[in-house]
Amino acid sequence: MPQTALDLLRLLAEDASADALEERAATIQEVDPETGAAARSLALRVRTVLDARRRREAQLSALVDTARELASMRDTRGVLDAIVRRARALLSTDVAYLTVHDREVGDTYMRATDGSVSAHFQTLRLPLGAGLGGLVAQTARPHWTAEYALDERYRHTTDIDTAVEEEGLVAICGVPLLVDGDFVGVLFAANRGPRPFTPEEVSLLGSLAALAAVSLAQADAAADTRDALEALSAAHETVRRQAESAERAAAAHDRFTEIVLGGGGVDDIAGALAVLLGGWVVVIDAEGRRTATQGTQAPLAPTSGPDPLSQAPAVRTSESSGRLASADGVWAAAVTAADERMGTLVLGGRGPLDAGDQRTLERAAVVTALLLLFRRQSAETEHQMRTDLLADLLTQPEGRPQDEATLAARARAVGIDLTAPHVVAVCHPATGRPRRSVVLAAGAVVAGGSLLGSGPGTSTPGSVGGGLVAEHAGDIVVLVRGEDASGVASQLASRLSHQGPVTVGAAGPVTPREGLRRAYEEARRTADALVALGTPGTGSTAADLGFAGLVVGGAPDVGRYVADVLGPVLDYDARRRSDLVGTLEAYYAAGASPSRAASTLHVHVNTVTQRLERVTGLLGADWTEPSRSLEVQLALRLHRLSQRAA
Structure with missing residues (x-):
């Protein structure tokens, strides 16, 4: 076994493939089946864990590279093209594309594609609620299917189905793009063959969509800054202050993006905001309870119940208007997503905020809303997957699962x-x-x-x-x-x-x-x-x-009860053509007397004793205890009644 472990460890250290491990493990198992099987199982589990971590590291590295690429872009078209190109590469799909919301018409239209060959598909428009993309646009939630043409969850239209068929798409996954809480488009990854998208892939595509949304917002902020510089070119001091404010907002965006890409949470956003703007930051949920505190001068949290800050004038004003509000030295930004209030960001312990600082606080609220929304959507998606899986497992034919591989x-x-x-x-x-x-x-x-x-x-x-x-x-x-x-x-x-x-x-x-x-x-x-x-x-x-x-x-379930109590005895009688059940019935009918039971059965008392010893070996030594004996007698009676009924 030590040599077996050394051989497999050496292969793992050399980054050998699973096939190489299988081949070596099979050779070892032929020599030492027992320990070789254990070594093979452990080695393959280690290989699986290493591969999973490597994929995760590659995905995170790719997301960071994407963030860097997008950070250098200032035009929306370049951002969209980079996103679909990255989506196709990261998910290894045949096609990736992105649709944008047309507010005037009320539908979405194709804006960027990578891997598409159909001219019809590249000019497709998706009405809200139609097809998979239209449903994502309508609900602002991810949707995916392994075979779109056969999936009856989606409202199929002739135009959409014709374009999808012409492009040859089969499996499709779409996630929404949200900017400042508003729906702006849908990011898709699609395959020309059946493919079940995993939660990890849906989450990865969602991260790309979140990054796209933040990058688009950053591009808009840069455009706002350029407009402000042109309009205020005569006032150099004002221009300087505006530029500094925009730089702080951009730095805040970069910091928030890093937190999102690094898997940070609401606490991390609050901490970054406290560093960027100074003072203290408190996060209050929709029920008025405090969920995060950053800054040494922050008011103490209550031991239970709603936070007193939830009744502060600035907080109440922001909650009712959905906009940034200030009063009594406190700033509040409502955290909302899809017209639902999810909480409030509260900032205090510092002086007035200029326009850039206000924008930073508002963007922090948007990123916080996105994090909370993504967390909720991920939980809902996983819960639905588990519910659907359990329903399918419970409704499949016993021993003959439908579509076992899927x-x-x-x-x-x-x-x-x-x-x-x-x-x-x-x-x-x-x-x-x-x-x-x-x-x-x-x-x-x-x-x-x-x-x-x-x-x-x-x-x-x-x-x-x-x-x-x-x-x-x-x-x-x-x-x-x-x-x-x-x-x-x-x-x-x-x-x-x-x-x-x-x-x-x-x-x-x-x-x-x-x-x-x-x-x-x-x-x-x-x-x-x-x-x-x-x-x-x-x-x-x-x-x-x-x-x-x-x-x-x-x-x-009488049959199941009898099987649970008497199963070993019934199986023994069926295999040996014996009658231990009859012996038990005679034994109890004789008041648990082996000698009287022997007389009833017309056999020697030693024969009865030997049969009862066999019962003990099958049912356990405690079958004669009062509580267990009662169970055995009831099972015998039910068994006899069921035989008569048959």
């Missing part, structure tokens, strides 16, 4: 291995408890990796701790990698019941590829049984409840 690719995109054992849990919150809050709480618990079987090493980028949480058929369903269904049920119930009882039924382990629907139905029946038994806030499996779950369940 289903497996979708599962991998959200960190689910369809071949690994998983536990299925159904959560029933108490009446009055918001279901959405339970979904979010369950997602946080699973993402924390604290559930049995969902710890480090089971998650992948974009996953939730090796599982997923979604709503299906009115149920809150948790699918988590692991094998201890009882442990998962009790832990989920305990962790989700802090703000109101949440009852959890679980089943498994099963592989999502097969058996998931049956396990889901069992988990739901178990949760119903726990509620009927008057035990809210608890978690159990059907095996934990035993016959109690069978009695109070909404749809008792």
Whole structure:
């Protein structure tokens, strides 16, 4: 094994391909199957992680290069051409293109393309709501499809479908461009063959769109500065102040762009704003709660409830008007996106702001809105992907998944291995408890990796701790990698019941590829049984409840109950053509007396004893304990009744 590890480590150090690792690992495994298989698995996992990090680094490097290229451009056309060229290269698609919103006509038209060959396609106009691009324009949300012509989610028109067919496009992904909170266009990446776009690719295209939006705004700011310089050429001092103000605004744009491209958040934007403008900065959300504080002189945050700053005159004025406002030495800029107020940026502890500083504060509010909007859209997109995946897994034919390759690719995109054992849990919150809050709480618990079987090493980028949480058929369903269904049920119930009882039924382990629907139905029946038994806030499996779950369940599965209790004995009788079941029935009918049972069966008492020892080997030593014995007797009675009915 040491030599095996050294060989594989040497290949990894030499940046060998996965094929080279597979070839070497196969040779090693022939010599030492047990340890060679483990070494092969670990080596390939390391290779996968290295490749994923390399791709991410390449993407970030490309985004930085794009930012540098766009920073040197001052004309809108150059910015648009650079964006579509970069989009096509980064996503490795056949075509990339960008449409711009025509406010007068109310549609979008093609403005820049890369890789297009169709003249009709290059002059296409998309009405709002028509086609994939029209829906992106109408909703200001990303949309993508692996096969556009067959996707009935989009309103197809003759003109759009003809242009798409002429260009030969099959898979299309589009994301909106927003400048200062306004929709201005759509950035697309498309392939001439079927291709399922991954969340990582959608996010990357969204980053390019955000960069394009910021760059377009920066180009507009540069144009504003040039106009101001021409208009005020006679007033040199004013020109100087305006130039300095524009430079500060451009520096702020560059800084905000760096933060966005570096994956920074609202705290980082607030910190950069405090450095650029001086004073202190506070971010208040739409409910009036403080979410970020920067600057040593900032007012102290309350221990609970709304922040007093949310009632400051400047904040209230900005919230009502949607514009920058000041009062009592405080400046406030509403953070809005798609006509929705998402919070407020509050600046204080410094003197008046000139035009450039005001623009910087407004742009900071715009970037903050974009970050919050992107975060929400990403969460909504991922949640919808998980919900759709779970629905497809639960509705597919047992053991015969439809379009298995696509289903497996979708599962991998959200960190689910369809071949690994998983536990299925159904959560029933108490009446009055918001279901959405339970979904979010369950997602946080699973993402924390604290559930049995969902710890480090089971998650992948974009996953939730090796599982997923979604709503299906009115149920809150948790699918988590692991094998201890009882442990998962009790832990989920305990962790989700802090703000109101949440009852959890679980089943498994099963592989999502097969058996998931049956396990889901069992988990739901178990949760119903726990509620009927008057035990809210608890978690159990059907095996934990035993016959109690069978009695109070909404749809008792008698066959499954008998199989759970007597399965090993029934299988043994079927294989050996024996009658251990008959021996058990005679044993209980004789008051648990082996001698009387032997008399009833007309065999020697030693034969009965040997058969009961065989039962012990199949069911475990505790089958004669009172609670377990009751389960066995009930299962025997149900088995006999079902045979008579048959």
